[in-house]
Amino acid sequence: MSRDVIPRHGALDPEVGAAELAARYGLGVSGARPSPVEYTRRLWGRRHFIAAFARARGDGQYSRAHLGRLWQVMTPLLNAAVYYLIFGLLIGTRDGVPDFIPFLVTGVFVFAFTQSSVLSGVRAVSGNLGLVRALHFPRAVLPVALTLAQLRQMLVSMAVLVVIVLLAGQVPTWSWLLVVPVLLAQSVFNAGLALVAARLGSAVSDLAQLLPFVLRTWMYASGVMYSIGNLTADAPLPVRVLLDLNPAAVYIDLTRFALIDSFTAAQLPPYAWGVAVAWAFVLGVGGFGYFWQAEGRYGRD
Template identity: 50%
Template sequence: MSQPESAVADARAGGRKDGTPSPGKESLAQLAARYGLRRAIARPSLPAYLRQLWERRHFVLTYATSRNISKYSNSALGQLWQVLTPLLNAGIYWVMFGVILGTSKDIDNYPAFLITGMFVFTYTQRAVSGGAKSISGNLSLIRALHFPRAALPLAYTVQELQQLFISMGVLGVLVLVTQEPITWAWLLIPVALLLQTMFNIGASLVLARIGAFARDMNQLLPFIMRTWLYSSGVFFAIGDKIHAAQLPGIVSDILYMNPAAAFIEVMREILLQRHDAPPWIWGVCVFWAVFALLVGFWFFWRAEERYGRG
């Protein structure tokens, strides 16, 4: 009989044949320690957890790709919807805010301004929303297989990143159509997207843990995202609106600290020649990217043992 089997037999018998004290008087933790046993789902150290996640990078990529393929498999336009959706939203906002409310009057090249804001915000919105449902929506997979649970929200972000590559190609064409020139600043686009992706991963990890245990999050998330959209300067210039409302300049600084607004402003500064963003906006993006990624991984890892239970 193996050592673990002997431990179980001792526990059931209530004593041992050699006359030593009965293990029934020991706690399960003491019994497991005496026989060198440990929990199968014990949370590994953070460095070990990151190594396990890296070892499953192929699973993350394959899972994200398969979701992308299946997501639009039943629609006639297929993958085009990933571009058409933000474009249609931009068209609606252009009519409502640009034409009816006259927001476009004080903004140079408002179509490119609006489309850039929609594409950048949609990337974060989809990644964070998908991450929030990544654990609660995959309980059968979590309970059937042993793997780092962070692979799921990470895969959802990779899925949106794959879609973004197509969207950015379309965005570049649309910006050129509006007579914006190609400049050396365009070389910074990958840097801006890297920072935004780091933030998206961290934010999706945070919401994945919250969504795993607070089921009402899925009902609140649309309202949270809508509020975030309206406060991120997607269809209006934050500085101009604050100035027009005669509010203190500190209010616009606070709104620019919003991570979604910061990433939008950086991309507009890169693509739109006549757009002026605050000089410190890149620093805000770097801060949110690093802070969200570090805190997100730590926060998610702390509950690794609890996902899929109960």
């Protein structure tokens, strides 16, 4: 007769117990975190949302600017121009680097992809609290979609890059196709990094202020505007190993290797391809797991 004991106006019946009643009707704890497999399945179920959100973000980014989407091309170009002025002309890191303009522009664009992924990732949850609090979806959608938006930007930059490389006198070869696997690995790496940044940024709101400095340090250590090989020829071994394992430097150098004739395999860090794939795997899986662990806590105060 237990069921008849439940009062009509729902004060809980002490004899049945909430947990038992919930179990009987298949109710779950509200806001509980699903298993990683279930989480991945739900994330896949929202793939259309990810694509649409990435597209909307890409378009929305410049919607307040008069020149609109022209900035997608202008921003990387202006960046490259600034670095060329400072490092190419004033400081002269181009000494000993053949084809310095393609070398520099490749570095700037490839690093910008990782940089912007991390920067948009750190605000992925904290900057979309309205959405997070209003609608239920796996929160990993946000950093993944924002990385995808940055990938779209990167594809525009790549088109610009090809034009610059051609203007600089490079001749298209089959090796240019190597850009595709490099970009793929870097995208997975960036998504993982964005997931990590999103979780950290949702808990520590000061991180968004701190991150630009971290990223600038990382950029100066990644051989964007100089050749690491030239600089570290006499450096102690641990320093060289550390610089060679730097994922940003590896993705930059592999892209240069693909596009620039004078950048040969000899200039690549050792095991560059293996290191590139390993970083993508470690950050892709690790970042996803790290973000998943806090699912159910995003959007809370």
